[in-house]
Amino acid sequence: MASFLPARLAVCLLPCLLGSGLVSASIGGSRGSHPHIVPNQWVVLLKSEADPQEWQASSAGDTVRYHSDAVNAVTLSNLTQGQADQLWEDPMVQHVEPDRTIRLTRSDPCESASPSLTAAYTQLADLVPDLELAAEQPHHSGRSLAQMSPLQPMISGQTVPTGIQRVNGPLKGMFLQPIAILDTGVGPHPDLNVVSEHSCIDGKPLTTDQNGHGTHVAGIAAASDNGYGVIGVAPGAPIHNVKILDFTGVGTVSSLICGLDYVVANNLAGIITMSFEAAPTPADALPCDNPSNPTTAMHQAICNAVNAGVIITVAAGNEGDDVANHVPAAYPEIISVGSLADYDGLPGGLAQDLSTARCGSGPDDSLAANSNHGSSLSMLAPGICINSTYIIDQSPTGYMVMSGTSMAAPHVAGAAAVLRQQQGVSLTPAAAKQLLTHPTCSPSAYQTLFGSPGPSPFPILDLHCI
Numbered sequence: 001m002a003s004f005l006p007a008r009l010a011v012c013l014l015p016c017l018l019g020s021g022l023v024s025a026s027i028g029g030s031r032g033s034h035p036h037i038v039p040n041q042w043v044v045l046l047k048s049e050a051d052p053q054e055w056q057a058s059s060a061g062d063t064v065r066y067h068s069d070a071v072n073a074v075t076l077s078n079l080t081q082g083q084a085d086q087l088w089e090d091p092m093v094q095h096v097e098p099d100r101t102i103r104l105t106r107s108d109p110c111e112s113a114s115p116s117l118t119a120a121y122t123q124l125a126d127l128v129p130d131l132e133l134a135a136e137q138p139h140h141s142g143r144s145l146a147q148m149s150p151l152q153p154m155i156s157g158q159t160v161p162t163g164i165q166r167v168n169g170p171l172k173g174m175f176l177q178p179i180a181i182l183d184t185g186v187g188p189h190p191d192l193n194v195v196s197e198h199s200c201i202d203g204k205p206l207t208t209d210q211n212g213h214g215t216h217v218a219g220i221a222a223a224s225d226n227g228y229g230v231i232g233v234a235p236g237a238p239i240h241n242v243k244i245l246d247f248t249g250v251g252t253v254s255s256l257i258c259g260l261d262y263v264v265a266n267n268l269a270g271i272i273t274m275s276f277e278a279a280p281t282p283a284d285a286l287p288c289d290n291p292s293n294p295t296t297a298m299h300q301a302i303c304n305a306v307n308a309g310v311i312i313t314v315a316a317g318n319e320g321d322d323v324a325n326h327v328p329a330a331y332p333e334i335i336s337v338g339s340l341a342d343y344d345g346l347p348g349g350l351a352q353d354l355s356t357a358r359c360g361s362g363p364d365d366s367l368a369a370n371s372n373h374g375s376s377l378s379m380l381a382p383g384i385c386i387n388s389t390y391i392i393d394q395s396p397t398g399y400m401v402m403s404g405t406s407m408a409a410p411h412v413a414g415a416a417a418v419l420r421q422q423q424g425v426s427l428t429p430a431a432a433k434q435l436l437t438h439p440t441c442s443p444s445a446y447q448t449l450f451g452s453p454g455p456s457p458f459p460i461l462d463l464h465c466i
């Protein structure tokens, strides 16, 4: 441990630089003058009768990847605007649009790791010198799930995070409905039951998480009930690690569609959670499945995944804005989740107002100050001061407290896994959304929001009421 950076610095080094805007990066390593567009890269949606691999042979540009499950499309790079315009003349082409960057929903990773777990993981780190992954070498971890697994018994003591308490967890039992985490990667982490891994980052097949965000999200949804670490909403549920954002938290619409393709094509998971935003375009507001006036590739791909039976939870975003201004959170087909500020795991607004503390985000049991909201927000779940799994590379404890709607959405994904287990896999995404957003508990069971007594204007996740 002697050569570890001081814990707080090590924990914060990369994510804090990114969070403060001091570091920026994009997939592919270059970016044009427009920060939301991948230069000379295009998503070409093809008509249903076209085979993407055969069509590509006659097109200009270089193929980044084919899409055939979430949408029928090809992503092409090194294609000029003029060449892209010419593609509209192709009878097999339905729609051409620039590939867009997608970015992690901003959250606060700079909180302290759980003190109760620090000692145990310090011991773990002492035993495993190669846990010291330098932040400047984010793509070369080299550790594997197999290397981690034998270390599980070295960690003792399990805490129930406040968010789990607040939604009336933890639940006991076997949770078998898989959840796909479309994020910065997941783990490896001994408290997570990762059953498959796939990278959609160009030229970087490594699926491990060098950011920490995806690992944190995964633990909220499904950390195992195993006597150590934390426990998730659907404890031990199988996790599919689908890496669509690089270590800086940046991806593309193409990498998102790649992730959706992976889940849909392999029929892997009936639930997806994701926490990113793209700059919206007018076409994002158009309905899906209208070839004569098509919506965006991102929206259509998400619709197709939902139509294939996948329940999708999306972080509402942390701008304190109307969620209607943010995609994909604004899409009506998904469940958008805002952040509830809760400090004690209990309803009623009784906890001390921690607004001056690092985690403070308004009064206890209120809508978090920076959570997006508005009439199109589906529901709330705890999102402030949430303790969950984190990459050991950047937290010697392996756990971290983070805040944001990124932390709220996976609570609902875990609940969707519980619901699917209760109701059967035939439960449709629309029916799941209806059940999750119309709790069976009476409004009087709700809490104070906005600092004054009264019913919540938004449904709040409660595992006893779904």
Ligand SMILES: [Ca+2]
Pocket (backbone or CB within 6 Å): 158, 191, 223, 224, 225, 226, 227, 228, 229, 230, 231
């Ligand atoms: Ca655990």
